[in-house]
Amino acid sequence: MNNWIISIKNLLHKPLYAFLSIFSLSISVGLLLGIQQLDTSIQNQFTNTLGNIEMVVGAKGSPLQLVLSSVLHIDNPTGNVKYSEVEKLKKNPLIKKAVPISYGDNFKGYRIVGSTLEFAKIYDAQLLKGKEVENSMEVVLGNNVAQKLNLEIGDTFISSHGLTENAIEEHKQSFKVVGIYKPTYKVIDKLIVTNLSSIWDVHHHEEEEEEEVHEAHEHPTQKHEDKEVTSILVSFRNPMGLMTMPRNINVNSNMQAALPKYELDRLFRFTGVGVKAISWIAYIILLISCITIFISLYKMVKERSFDLALMRTYGASNFQLFRIIAFEGIVIVFISLFFGFLFAQLGLYFIVTLFKSQFQQDIILTYSIKQMLNNILIVILIAMVSILFAIFPLLKMNISKILSDEK
Amino acid sequence: MVQTNNLTFKYNNKEAVFQFPNITLQEQESLLILGKSGIGKTTLLHLLAGLLQPTSGSVVIDELDINALSHSQLDNFRGQNIGLVFQKSHAITSLSVYDNLKARLFFSKKNINRTEIDILLEQLDLTNTKYSTINELSEGQLQRLGIAMAVIHGPKIILADEPTSSLDNENCSIVMHLLQQQAQKNKANLIVITHDARITSSFKNVLTL
Incomplete structure (x- = not known):
């Protein structure tokens, strides 16, 4: 027998109080840890995806839309720009790299992005198998795409127009898989990467058919300068470029x-x-659950005052009674922290799965140890204050009076 | 040995001051303290148990002035040397009969083996209720558990506060027999305070307040 066993048996004696305290505190801990971990993870994921892209140049429109569509690939493009602009930017001494990207087609919902070999380098993507794109209509698959669509080297497929899956607007020419990238946990994992010629070729053929022009194809020799790209991903040689170029453009x-x-x-x-709103809700629930702990412990001290007085007659010191009741609170707090952490991880698992199915993007869950410790400390601190308030009446406990009154 | 010297006690919110006659008990002696309600019987018992500090005077047990002890020393002393029996017996409600006895020993910082606990439970006819919760016990079982809790740690003094007041004649003599048997077994002083004159014949020493 020891103080812990007595505390745990006391808790089990009033299981509803214990359950309510643990349940409400777990929910608030789960919300606090979960929402902050999710926020940190998404921010890290997005920032990580940026790679060394410092500027995106595209058609006029919403700048956020341009970034979401060309960097994170979760929105529609703002329009197209002339390929000649790419050459102009490349020649600018302030610019280190200008990588053109062109997209507008998909295969089963996965975007097909035409670019140069520099595109994969932005994301440090390395080949898992096969080779990089060398010719028109060859593609290298992001790792997620290869896994989800079960495509292998040598497989072919026909793309659809637009950025969402549809079987109506299918193109005529087929792409051939020549490589698969290793997982990077960046946006390239959910892309099908090809060269710019492939994109231009697919659309040029269809334009020709629409115009019923039956002349010999001239696209292989057509100059790039006449073509368009969706946007240009730019990195600078020095901060001066970042300061002057965007305004200039x-x-x-x-x-x-x-x-x-x-x-x-x-x-x-x-x-x-x-x-912040969810965090505040979590803090409010935390406060409510600490009040619940306070009420249940306070009620316990009051309802079982005779038990406690008896313990004093058995030789327990006031401090020992303090510990027995405090241990009950501590057990509640630590069980709640455990379940709160579990709730957070379960919730995050579902959110990440949902995010992956909606945006085909993996999110690596990252912890900010400092933030987590801060939250845990706040929870422990508030809980301890409520425990102290609850056991305060013990200080004024008159054993003789309690024993006489109960007689 | 138990000795009180010029004990007085005054409650903070009351005018009256209780003045108690001196008591001297040699080893293993028993004492019955009789008195009407409100005369200060329970106050005297609590002074003897160290649950109240006297306004003046002292309680000496085995040549130790318990009123000179610090709070923690007094808690220790009480836990190891005194056993209390109440009119309406109580035990820690969240624990079973067996766990209550183990908790009693834990607080007293005494260690006895499982067999001795079993023997005591058998003597008090509580073997069948060993793992029962307190709420499952009858009044009689609870009363016997109260006695077990008061003697399990081998106290030097057993203090009983109206242990028979609510009992019929048969149970009254059973409880008194058990108390005296356990006091004898533990070589302890037994002090009973009551207004129940039925038990007068069980005591050589009777003090009327």
Whole structure:
């Protein structure tokens, strides 16, 4: 027999009180840990996906839309820009890299992105098998795509027009899989990567058919300068480029330049309001659950005052009674922390699965140990205060009076 | 040995001051303290148990002035040397009969083996209720458990507060027999306070307040 056993048996004696306290505290701990971990994970994931893309240049429109569509691949593009602009940007001494991307087609919901070999390097994507794209109509699959669609090297498929799966607007030419990337846990995992010629070829053929032009195909020799791309992913040689180029492009051209970091920060500020709201709800539930702990322990001290007085006659010191009741609170807090953490992980698992099915994007759950410890400390601190308040009446307990009154 | 010297006690919210006659009990002696309600019987018992601090005077047990002890020393002393029996017996409601006895020993910092607990339970006819919860016990079983809790740790003094007041004649003599038997077994002083004159014949020493 020891103080812990007595505390646990006391808790089990009033299982409803214990359950209510543990349940409400677990929910608040789960919400707190879950929402903050999710927020951190999504921010890390998005920031990670940026790679070294410092600026995106595309057709005029919403800068956030441009970033979401061209960097995170979760929105529709704002339009197209001339390929000649890519060459112009490449020649600018402030620019280190200008990677054109062109997209607008999909295969079973997975975007087909035409670009150069530089595109894979942005995401440090390495080949798992096969080779990089060398010719038109060859593709390398992001790892998720290969897994989900069960495609292998040598397989062929026909793409559809648009960014969502449909069987109506299928193109005529087929793509051939020549490589599969290793998983990167970045946006490239959910993309089908090809070269720009493939995109242009698919659309050029169809334009020809629509116009009923039966002349010999001239696209292999057609100059790139006449073509269009969706956007250009840019990185700078030095900070001067970041300071001057976006404004220059926005003012002096018919294109727009968007800064992914800035736009994502803006996005996080919007979503941050939701995160803060949920965090506040969690803090309120935490407060309520600590009040529940206080009430149940306080009620226990009052209802079982004769039990406690008896323990004093058995030789227990006031401090020992303090410990027995405090242990009950501590057991509740630690069980709640455990279940709260479990709730958070279960909730996050479902959210991540949902995110993956909606956006075909894996999210790696990352912890901010500091943030988690802060939350745990806050929970323990508030719970301890409520425990102390609950056991305060013990200080004023008059054993003689309690024993006489109960007689 | 139990000795009281010029004990007085005054409750904070009351004018009256209780003045108690001196008591001297040699080893294994028993004492019955008789008195009407409100005369201060329970107050005297609580002074003897160290649950109240006297306004003046002292309680000496085995040459130790218990009123000179610190709070923690007094808790220790009470836990190891005193056993209390109440009119309406109580035990820790969240624990079984057996766990109550183990808790009693734990608080007293005494260790006895399982067999000795079983023997005591058998003596008090509580063997069948060993793992019962307190709520499952009858009044008589609860009363016997109260006695077990008061003697399990081998106290030097057993203090009983109106142990027979609510009992019929048969149960009254059973409880008194058990108390005296356990006091004898533990070589302890037995002090019973009551207004129940039925038990007067069980005691050589009777003090009327």
